[in-house]
Amino acid sequence: MDQGVAVSKTKKKFPVSLGFGLLIGCLGWLIPYCGLAITLLPAKIGQIDPTHKVTWVATFSAVAMTVAAISNIIMGALSDRTRSRFGKRTPWIVGCTIATMIIFYIMSMINDIKMLLFLYAIYQIALNGVVASLVAFIPDRVAPDHRGTASSFMGLGSTIGNYGAGLIAAHFIIHIQFGIWVFAVFAFVMEAIALWLIKEPGNRDEPREQLEKAGDFVKSFAPPIKGTHDFYLALFGRLLLTAGSNMIVGYQLYIFTDYMSLNSGQTTTNISLVSSIMLIAGIICGVTAGPLADKVGNYKYPVAITTMLVGIGAFFPFFMAKPWTMIVYALIAGIGNGAYNAVDQALTVSVLPNPDTAAKDLGILNLANTLGQIVGPVIAGVVISSAGYRTMFPVVTGVCLLGGILILLIHRSK
Template sequence: MPFVSSAFLADVPPRPQAASGAFLAALAIAQMGAFLAFMPLLTILAPLKAAAIDPGGKAWILAQVGFWGALVAGGANILAGALSDGTHSRFGRRRPWLIVGAVGTAASCLVIMRAHTAFGLVGGVLLFQLCLNLMFGPLVALLADQVPPAQRGRAAGFIGLAPPAGAMTGALLVGVALPQEGVRYAVVAGLLLAAMVPVLFLARETPTGPRIFRLARPHRLGTRRPFRLTRDFAVAWLSRLLIQAGITIVSLFTLFNIQDRGAPPGGLAPEALLGLLVIGSSLVQIAASLAGGFLSDHLRRRKAFVLAAGLLVAAAATLLAFSADWRLMAGAFAIFGAGYGIFTAVDAALITEVLPSDRDAGRDLGVSNLANTLPQMFAPVLGAALLQTAAGYAWLYLAAGLAAASGGLLILAIRRAR
């Protein structure tokens, strides 16, 4: 484990220099690799595994996967962010964790592939979430480390390309182009590792110690400053939690919805139809992410864009609740992509502007990431319960819409950001 010391406080530059276009592109590619691994697992691979293991109990297996996986993800993200804040190594603060996390995530894909029981699937996803967040926490912290505030909206717009680009690539490969299970997992693992290479070389990380790895001394961890919760950070956190809850419900259960509707049009397999819907949604999401990041910088406004994102996700979920036609479902996914794209671009920039402490950015961004992971805990459980009601998917999607709209409206209560 990298050596951790409170001495890092003197090493963190208070105002990062302007980031190069190459670094922003590398950061976006690395984020895309993370989402390329995560999104197909969440929306296609884990639901398919659950259905193969127990067709009658697939929703509850997915609920267990989501709940325990998110629990591990939240803890690992905070831990990795906090430890990387104070890491002293010849490779810098963040880089060692990026390497270890990426290699572990790729290996865990193969563990999930070999799972044949609910216990094995849950165990594989726990390992995946642990390793992914050991990588993802420090990766997110690079935005606060190396991008000045004036560039963060634009940078977040590029980073906001990661979810749709990762989802689109994953849907194309996993849902449409690669029918063989083993090839699907191997390709996802390989692309994740390849996507991490540019940021490892382009990040401006200077050596912070002579050693590569060394166990932390317990008494040194106690010298870290305690987390200080501020009002605006709490509001931004809760807003993100609610909008992400809506996004997670839509993402998790749409494959089951397609399966339970009957034969998809054109003789497509359910995962292939979902792949096509995700590809179309992702194209809209990419355009919305770029436009949202650029306009929020130009207008120097963040809150209005997050509000619009929440309302768009809510509108899409409401359409899905009452859509009896495949074409209406496609339209709902396009609206969903617009809301998701604006949200991923602007929310990432907004959260960096209300952090309790710039010097503890990795730790504080890890805390903020709980708002991404907690919905993965309770949304599958809520969804599985709602599917037992007579209304089924209608109640499920209406709950998603209510959460997203509430999160969008809540963002207006922030004072420090505009």
């Protein structure tokens, strides 16, 4: 264990600089990702092939899901095994962020749908290199008693990223290329600030398990097997919540234009309003939920309740194809997601089966986020194509309620 880990786990005071580094680092990858995946990529696909845009969005999600499923685990395992003067997380965050900038620039310049699909798949590798490494700073550097607070910082970043991205990207719908450039530069600047605040120490002297046989190499990348009851319940609970949320978010643009029949100006206004409501509600709940959970001493019940709350909010657009139903959804889901994001990371850290493989195992857990953001639009695409937009909303409700039930089955509460 490196010196930074040993010192941090003995401190009674929460490392505030690290907390803000986690928040800014989360914004650095999530805002560009959501801005691209939720708004700018569907808009660009709509320009290239408007006739088959729904099918293409689902195809992009399916391909990205496959790549993410592999790369998230591998990147986390490689990060765990890295030894350098800059630590084991920093090199991967820097390298993958630079790769993201290059990929974004190329994506902004091309109009070939198949090449765009290929680049989006490559982007998933770089994205997961950043995510798997960044989230591992919590078990690396934060004492157990402060992990709810650390989770709040990341949860706040997640809330701002998820909904702030839509607010920003909505203004680039007719300037897609420039919007992608803005997100590329944003990613680099924010990750640079985050790493400066985190100040990961070098770890050249940290011991590393030797891989003497081919089986040892495979094992170092394999999902955990022993003591994993809570681990996999947390994983699938998170997957269902994220998938349910992104069934709506992934088709938000088309919900307003195709389901509610709004023009481009009305769509921009309503996307901005929905994003603003979810952002404000999420921030208010996100700031308070993590520290409160630390004091109460329970993470399981807040995560389960907020997961179900998102599902309840998602049912309202089923009643009527009017913008006000999305406003109600935004308020309820904003509260639920804000509180969820603030506490969920602390719960997942508490169910890790082995601290020595934290990044790999968190990479598997965080794969639920990536897969959920991809699986959600795939499921939504199938439901919309076969039964229409209205049917999608009760499906979202059912998915989120099931996710909450899985969380309730976890044995650990903290």
